[in-house]
Amino acid sequence: MATIRDVAFDVLRHHGLTRMFANPGSTEVALLSDLPDDLGFVLGLHEASVVGMASGYALASDQPALVLLHTTAGLGNAVGAIATARVSRAPMVILVGQQDRRHLQSAPFLAGEQLELLAGSMPVAVRTPASPVEVPTAIAQAYHEATIHRGPVLVVIPMGDWDEEAPENLAAAAPARLRISAGADPELVAELADTLAAAKSPAIVAGAGADTHAGFAALTTLAERLNAPVWQAAFSSESAFPHDHPAFRGHLPAVRAGIRTTLAPHDVVLVVGAPAFKVNLHDAGPFVEAGTRLVLLTELPDEITHSTADVAYLAPVAPTCAAVADRLPASATTLEPRPAPEVRPAKGPDAMTPDMVYQAFAERLPAESTFFEETPSSRGRLIDILPARTPLSYCTVTMGGLGHAIPASVGVKLAQTNRPVVAFVGDGASLYSIQGLWSAAHYGVGVLYVILRNGGYAVMDLLARNHGGKGPWPGFAEISVSTIAGGFGVETRRIDTHTDLLAALDDIVPSLAGRTTPLLLDVAVES
Structure with missing residues (x-):
């Protein structure tokens, strides 16, 4: 049975961290007992000496050194030396022992209270593995951070983690080189x-x-x-x-x-x-x-x-x-383009799916355009159907929050006044930063806002169905985004049919690049 300790030792060996500078205590015994012969151990009688020796070793070898410190007392004693290492640009991986995570909530003896904060801003990074299986990865990541940022990195590891059984084929989720x-x-x-x-x-x-x-x-x-x-x-x-x-x-x-x-x-x-x-x-x-x-x-x-x-x-x-x-020769063959994505039709006559909206724009927007995506329930369809053909064509938010597209599109248009800018926003998503429309109107920023109106949090409904149930949230079909936008001084058009959409785009898109006032299309789509 391989343990987390065994896997961690393999990570240390892989990255050349085979000499450990330490002043250990009881929270480090599980790691150090019967230490393999190929892993060297250098004892210091005070933590300042331990980190000082590691600093010299790191600078002379031009690679991160490995340090082991004992919970609050050891790390506290070492903070001054860690500060020196930071200023000296000495890369090192500092393993800090912590009490067993299985009873940390009871504040046992030697539990380090907020160990990750004890050294302040002196480490270039701090890692606190959320579970034992993350320990090998945290060590590998710390090695890379110490190398990149040229300084000390802390990894706080509860003592019980070392003896935990490692899942089969556990490996560090970090670059090997x-x-x-x-x-x-x-x-x-x-x-x-x-x-x-x-x-x-x-x-x-x-x-x-x-x-x-x-x-x-x-x-x-x-x-x-x-x-x-x-x-x-x-x-x-x-x-x-x-x-x-x-x-x-x-x-x-x-x-x-x-x-x-x-x-x-x-x-x-x-x-x-x-x-x-x-x-x-x-x-x-x-x-x-x-x-x-x-x-x-x-x-x-x-x-x-x-x-x-x-x-x-x-x-x-x-x-x-x-x-x-x-350095590469030209290829003698070329790839065939992928088939055009299928556009899903609407169920009702002259109604619209999001696919049909995106297809209409794909046929009309010039290559030198910017379009924002904030349509959670149809995001996959937008990125399949509407191609980004030039830099700054496609913009979205990667954090999972909402409220980016409306204000960010204003910023893009202010920076590139002659570029067509379109923001595709779900009606629910629009409510997270709807007040950004006031700025667009007040400063004369010609963004085209396309609000896809399905009357609810369609993506949440989908996720709940996939989970085998339904959510407690209601729909909000009574909310009129176009009415709200009008109150902010933005010109709006309510689009309820596919025919109306095509006619509107044929009118709007040709002059979109030079537009100096915002326009909002409130577009009804089938959920």
Whole structure:
């Protein structure tokens, strides 16, 4: 039976954390008893000495050092030395013992009260695993954070966690290897290019970190050189690849099983400008099959520490992708474009589904447009039907909250006054920041607001049905968003039929780029 301790030791070995500087106590005994011979132990008689020795070791070896401290007393004694390590840019992973989590609520002897706050702002990061199975991942993530931010990282670990049985095949959900470059480093570029060139069936997952003109161009060239399909990362706040390109295959599923199935045919998957991976509801299993190699390229440290990847590159996205593409030969074949998405018809005559609304815009909006998504019940349909063709085309919020689209669209239009800007917002979602319409009207901001009116929280109704029941929340068909908008000084049009919608868009869209006042379409859709 493997324990959490066994798996944690494998993580330490993998990252070269095989020498431990410590002044331990009882909360660390379970970790240290019968310590394996390949893990060295260096005792200090005071915590300042322990952290000081580790600082020197880290600076001289140019890699994170491993420190072990004893709950409140040990960490408290070490704070001054940790502050010195922070200023000295000495990377280290500091494991801090805590009382057994099974009775922490009873405030037992040696329980550390808010240990994660004791060292203040001196650590560059602090990790508190929520359960024993998260301990190995927390240690691996701390190693990467110490490397990236060049400083001490705390990991607070309850003493009982070490002896807990580890689930089968438990591994740290963090990159196995990390490389850092401030530019398109030739050695890094060569390594990444060789990996992609050797792949039999490479694929690309694009995220918001590549949503620039340079990023679009570099990823497009790279996909064409590799003849690789491209997916949009799930929950990406922006697009990063032209959705009308033959290589585009749609948005990646937001559950592990879907990701595994989608990427199973590919032996190398390059994730660019996004974590690997962001999902929604939990399901079991790894993100990819055992034969698929995951490579991550991003400019954001957090996307690295929260990703499962064989290797992660912290480097500028656009220049690195462009340099990699330059090293690859042109592909002799091209991918066939994916079939056009099916547009779901309405049940009633001249009524509308959200699909029909999005299709109408897809046929009329120019490529150099920005559209916001805040339609929870039909989000999947919008991103399938309405393509993002240029940088800053597609914008959404990835935190799960509502109230972003109405004010954020005002900001985009203020910054790019000659760009058509459309905000698709559900009637329920609109109520979270409806007052943003006043600012659009007051400052003469020509955003087109499309409110999809279904009279309730349709996405919550769907989730409740999927859970086998129904929710206690009522509908709110009596609310008139167009009436509210009119009260803020916004021109509104109530659209109740598909014919009315097409006529309105034919009138509005041609002059949308130069529009200087907001307009709200209150559009009735079938739920």
